[in-house]
Amino acid sequence: MININGNLLEKDSATITVQNRGINYGDALFETVRVNSGKILFWEDHYFRLMASMRMLRMQIPMEFTPEFLEQEILTIVEKNELINTSCRVKILVNRKAGGLYTPDSNEVEYMILASALQTPFYTINEKKYEATLFKDHYVSPDILSTLKSNNKLINVLGSIFAKENGFDTCFLVNTNKMIVEALSSNLFLVKGTTIKTPPLSDGCLRGVLRTQILRVLEKLPEYTVEEASISPFELQKADELFITNVIQGIVPITKFRKKEYQATTAKRLLGILNTRIRLGN
Structure with missing residues (x-):
């Protein structure tokens, strides 16, 4: 109904x-x-x-x-x-x-x-490969309207078609300043050593609810340095981990971008903490 x-x-x-x-x-x-x-x-x-x-x-x-x-x-x-x-x-x-x-x-x-x-009651990590590429046919405008979940999602639709036609699991969207904004339906996090970065809202990324939850979790983990800062395409290949987040899938590790393959240690740890908070009602 x-x-x-x-x-x-x-x-x-x-x-x-x-x-x-x-x-x-x-x-x-x-x-x-x-x-x-x-x-x-x-x-x-x-x-x-x-x-x-x-x-x-x-x-x-x-x-x-x-x-x-x-x-x-x-x-x-x-x-x-x-x-x-x-x-x-x-x-x-x-x-x-x-x-x-x-x-x-x-x-x-x-x-x-x-x-x-949906299939699962809690978030899980899928161990299968999850490969990403850049979508550069169209660009996201770095303004406040891009942060909303509006019905204006043609870039996401075209990016999804591009990914499907070329055998990728997702694409990273790029803004007019040539910075990485997000994945097709998810926010992006980059891990390099103990630093975790995610694009700022001012770059045009969605104001994701799970993005907010992950940032709150990271506030309580002093071993990490968290940055909301622009991410260039060049940085993606230097990262130790890339993972994407949304409230339906949870945390999805990117396993490959171009020739670089990534681990998922931090993503798995954060997912465990997130599921614990959900069970406890926090």
Whole structure:
């Protein structure tokens, strides 16, 4: 089932207008959350990112859009899809109401919530190879709009097609300053010795929720020096480890970039700490 504006509908009967502004203009945001046995992981961070993004796009936030209301809407669709006792992905889409051309008639919003099953209750490391390359056909703009989870994701779509056609598992996206921004659907971390770097938001990377969690974990590990700093393509081949993060997959080590192969020691350690925090509800 799908939740459209609070109405629960069977997938086959759920419809939206052809004037939907998300379809016509990309005038929409989405938030993807992971739910484990009825518990939404990192819900506070997801909620505040969504609210901040809506404000940034000058959307009118409905009075009922409280954390408690949206949490219940998520759990209801999870339960209706018989996923309450397992792990699942839930996608919340918010678009400005239909009407107008580039200039909308209203800043009021509509929403949809969808749920689908996942395979594992906790994050795991896949030991299979995971090879990355650069995607340089198009570049990310290093500005605040690039940090949002908006429906404007053509670079990610084209990068995904490029990776599939050329036998890679992911691509690194590059901004107009020729700095590495992120992977196709994940934030990037680079490990060199005891220094861990991740691109800053000012370079145009997504304000990832799991990126935030990893940075919080690293704050409590004094043996590491953490830098939010620009990463050049040249630095990738000098790193000891590269790993990417998102709330659905967790931490994914990059095993190869060009001719360089990488270890995954730090990634495995951080994943263990992350899973422990999830089990303890932290």
